[in-house]
Amino acid sequence: MNSQSQRGKSLFIRKRREAFKQYIDTKRLKLTKQRSIIFEEFFSYPGYHVTAEELYERVKRRCPKIGYATVYRTLKLFKECNLAFERNFGEGKIRYEPVRFEGEHHDHLICIGCGRIEEFENEQVEYHAKEVARERGFEVTNHKVELYGYCSTCRERTQKR
DSSP, X not given: OOHHHXXXXXXXXXXXXXXXXXXXXXXXXXXXXXXXXXXXXXXXXXXXXXXXXXXXXXXXXXXXXXXXXXXXXXXXXXXXTTSEEEEEOSSSOEEEEEOOSTTOOOEEEEETTTOOEEEEOOHHHHHHHXXXXXXXXXXXXXXXXXXXXXXXXXXXXXXHO
16 A cells, blocks of 8 residues: 555544544443444445454454454444444345445445445446436435346356356
8 A cells, every 4th residue: 555545544544533532422432442443443444344243353353352242332333423334235244334435425236146245436327316316206315226246256157167
């Protein structure tokens, strides 16, 4: 990672930490060492879609005394204060994803073969979604596009059989 992207990542994490601290204060909660470790681990991977179990496994390596319930409750706090999206990609698990910036919107490609999740942004998708809503007199407050199928790696594996 070059120094400019490292600075950008540091700024990203610092702003999220300030927002989380402010939210915690308004709820009259404490920013405990455990919450700080969970915070650092979660926000070190923007664009990653993690389950509570996956994050717990990563956090446990750094601090074996942190319990699963603490990780789960902290992820819920991230969601409550708009620092994380809660996603359900139809696999029976809730995944959490760091919000990169206020007003952020992107969509997802989900491989039903290997479970890979790829984010994408497409102005035509956004435009057409707004057009469809406008034509029907519908006011959109939010939307999500999730495209399910097979990634190129899974398709290649299938073709080789």
